[in-house]
Amino acid sequence: MAYVDIPQTISSKELLENDCNFSSSVYKRLLMKNTNYKTLGELLETYQSGKEVGSLAYVEKSPFKFIRTKAINTNLFCLDFSTQGAIEYIKPDSYKIYFKEFMDLQKGDILFVTGGNVGEVAFIDKDYTNLIFSSHIIKLKTLENPYYIFAMLKHNICKEQVNFSPTGAIKGLDTFKVNYLLNCKIPFPNHNKEQTINFIETLTKSIIKKEALIRTRHKEILNLIESELLNNQLPNTFTYTYPNIKELQIAGRLDTGIYCEEFKRIDFLIKNYKNGVFYIDKGKIKSGSTPKTRFIGKEEFLKYQWITPSHCSDYGTIKEEERINFIGKPNLTQDCILLINRGQGQDCGKGIFYSFADSKTGQHNQGMYRIFNYPKIQMLFMMCFLNAEFMRRYCAYFSLGSKMRELKRENFLQIPFPNFPQNLQEKIAKLYHNPNVKLENLSLDNFTQSDEIFCQNAGIYELDLSIKQLKTTLNRMIDDIINE
Template structure:
């Protein structure tokens, strides 16, 4: 990752005086910027930022009301969009509490297209609101920023980049990142450079197009993920045998078989999910124990993180959509890695709702890799691994499998439990239909320019699978970061759209 931080070797007395004679090192860090054509956030805002409002836990409600309270947890470094799938990222509000929080300031309500900036916790994180945040109130540690629509996405690209995040964290942080200590002047003084070359307007448009294209891909990933869930549930529910579900309390034989009382395996909803799978007209199947493999973390003197020839996979890298949020490398001195071909990676520990969430490891794109003991892998067996990945990532299986977890501090699931999970035997045509939403390599368009890029890229998005959309978004982010660096360093930027996967 490019570092923009410059640490001064000497300080004069006036610099120390300007900082109130505080000697915190973070107060004197600077960013390296060779481009002198800069504007501050203060100079780019079209009106004063508006802060959210705390509503209090008494306003939370456990049913969907259409009104939400948004926390900073919804803001992540790997997405331009908010992520409400993260535990604790939002709460539903009662309508009257939503109105009270809004007060007389209707601009406090989030609407699609708003730029939101975090001032506490993950300070400097920024997202652009999509329709999922409509009728939401942000917490008091979130600011809504207002910019001219003509350059809004250009500014968003910079605010999301490390160049601006570093500037956001130059102020005093406190015990919990920025909570109650963030100075709004730190935000207002953030510098955003603009290109100097002759076709500077085209460079600005280029940055905006790349940013919009990344956001479009993130939206398409979520749309396809939702479509997968809908198709799985529709196939299951519409193809049931005539048997009717009847819930019964466990008898002594079932308790002896399970071997414990403190388990969710007797719950009504678990029994209902299990019934739907086992009552499916096409039948069901189980995974074979011999097809599941464990992982390991190389010993400290055997590994180097951050570089090397192997892709490093841990549960925290695997997104709910079935791809790696972060692609990191690891060097292993012994060269004894455990991923040598296409396989399905399953999470076996962590949050209970994440257990056996899947990721299809595409050897063609990722090469050889290594996963730690927090995952199992399936690389053999008579399974459609791509379809199985999509199935495991569905909300149906999230709800079903969360009942199987053991342990409180670190919920986990063992191989002996996984091999007793039933999977519906969908027709091959239905498996293919669902699998292609998750994995569908298609040729990326060529002969692109400023005029047709966004339209042609959107057409490609409609055909590509979730894994391909993610790889494409990562390529665009890489190029966007390169362009931002070149603008900061006042280098000449060439405009191209060579993003073939």
């Protein structure tokens, strides 16, 4: 839904009032029926712009971090440190220089992006004592109701307001003025005000909590995988050697990725596992395709789910839903895992689970392979294993190409999977997907208690599904406030 309108015609009076400026942005109008609003400036206790520490402060590893705008994105409510280029580690001395000015980020603060992805916001869900943020980010501290104000800032009603200025300027790294933000109108409910604000804040808190739980579950999965591998090795010792002619002939490759020490060490660790390894069956992997005749969008009437590498999160979930209509037969007709085969290095081999029960029939493009006809537990284990941090590095070394890295079908068939005991595979799979946990028959009175029980047992997949449902409800509620 659009909340900013550009009129098709203007009067001569309007033209003269704007100094004969013909820029369409000058005449944009906010479409908001609700007149009960406050400007963001009225709702803030303080606001503070960030600083640039400079590339000379960057180091390979440090407890102190510099946050860039990439850490704040559309799909998440909280900071995302996993995105490439989201953070830089900085020298302790560089942090101390700015510490007195910035102090710490505290729970309840809101970070707002003023350059690049203008209008994106992130909620600080816990106290941080080691972060400095970019000059293209503003820290907001509200007088009250931080979760309500954040929900409004995350909604299109505010994003669209800050992305047009009364002077017709195009937002960019150096053209954004803080007044664009401070003058942003935040609507408030006219009916059942306290209950409505509480409802929106409750949903927002639940989403933020579940994002944190997804990160926690992911770490638990990685710890189980790494612990099992490291503690159950055969009595062989890894020794690194440079490749010889025979090894080059067998591999048929001259690129250095698969011959470096880290790749060989990870490969040894997997193949030296005491219970052995298994490989993808060549009859159970197929590539996708992009239909020649197609229509792609977010409209619900489009028949099929559409999946590409850009839809995949680091946690094995679909970041956002997109739909497609096309001529031909769809290729997603059963439960499967989808593995990225081309992208930026560590993206190669990253996987998501496609649930046919939830997503129904769909189509994935040629940037992914689908693995199917395995027991569900085994498929989920394979996906979780490939999403482990050390396997992200392994697949990056294994991939081919310079600008666009790629894993071909024969490369996937060569990736070893440790043959973990069945009960451990089940435990790992359950941390990702626990279909027995459901969140139903909710009301304002029982939501918090029911949600708490749900969160204790839900896997990553269920938490993500719940977040998507809560966001839909949240946006619908905000739309109702905007439109009276």
